[in-house]
Amino acid sequence: MKTIALRYSENFAPDEGTILSHQKLIDLNGYVWYGKLGTAISTKVAHEILENEDPKILLIHSGKQDRYWAHISEISKDLPPLNDFPEYYRDIREKFKCWFRVKSFEKAPKEIMSQCYVASSNSTLSDSSKYSMSPYFIIIVKEE
Numbered sequence: 001m002k003t004i005a006l007r008y009s010e011n012f013a014p015d016e017g018t019i020l021s022h023q024k025l026i027d028l029n030g031y032v033w034y035g036k037l038g039t040a041i042s043t044k045v046a047h048e049i050l051e052n053e054d055p056k057i058l059l060i061h062s063g064k065q066d067r068y069w070a071h072i073s074e075i076s077k078d079l080p081p082l083n084d085f086p087e088y089y090r091d092i093r094e095k096f097k098c099w100f101r102v103k104s105f106e107k108a109p110k111e112i113m114s115q116c117y118v119a120s121s122n123s124t125l126s127d128s129s130k131y132s133m134s135p136y137f138i139i140i141v142k143e144e
Contacts, residue, residue, distance in 0.1 A: 001141045003049050005058040005116060005125055006036060014088055019059075019068055019105055021086040031103055033080040034059075034070060035089055035096030038135055045138060046075040046098075057100060058108060058116065058139065060129065067108035074101035115142045 008018055016024075025032035049055050049072070059068045076099045082090060089096065109115075113126035119138040121128060128137060 001052050002119065003052065003055075003057055003139060003141065004041060004045065004136050005060055005129075005139050006136045007060050007062045007129075009062045012088055012092060014086075019066075021088065022102065023105060025084070025086060026102065026104060029084065031073070031084070031101055033076075033085040034100045034102050035085060035093070036098040036100070036136070037095050038097060040077050040098035041075070041136065050075060056106075058112065058125075058141075059105075060113075065110070067110075067112050069106040069108050070100060070102045071104045071106065072100045073103055075099070076101070116140070117142065 010017055014021055022032045022034060049057065054071065055073065056069045056071045059070055061067070077097065078099070079093060079096075080099055080101075082093075085093075085099075113129065114124050116125035116139040117123065118125060118128045119140055125137060125139055128134075
């Protein structure tokens with residue numbers, strides 16, 4: 001499966017954290033939009049992700065051990081309605097250049113980083129993420 005791994009941090013998040021603040025909107029609306037800061041992913045990569053049987057992206061907590069699969073149904077470069085993403089995004093919403101419509105979050109297994117390979121180098125995500133400041137990686141997930 002080809003997808004992306006995105007780093008995230010808690011710099012702007014409320015005390016409850018990024019994942020829980022997004023989960024609250026999933027519980028309320030059945031989905032939430034998750035924003036990617038900086039450069040948007042390409043249309044080609046977005047299409048490849050959405051072609052997967054179960055489209056999902058991997059979220060990597062920078063400097064921590066938390067890893068989550070975000071199961072998605074849509075990718076957009078357009079700003080979603082204000083009530084469809086967490087309130088703490090509102091003041092910085094223009095900095096998000098790509099949005100993922102998340103249906104659910106799933107805690108990823110501890111060994112997930114060694115099961116993913118960076119498409120450009122074929123090295124494991126665990127190795128590549130140690131030596132790169134890249135905010136996201138195009139990855140191939142080794143099927144279990």
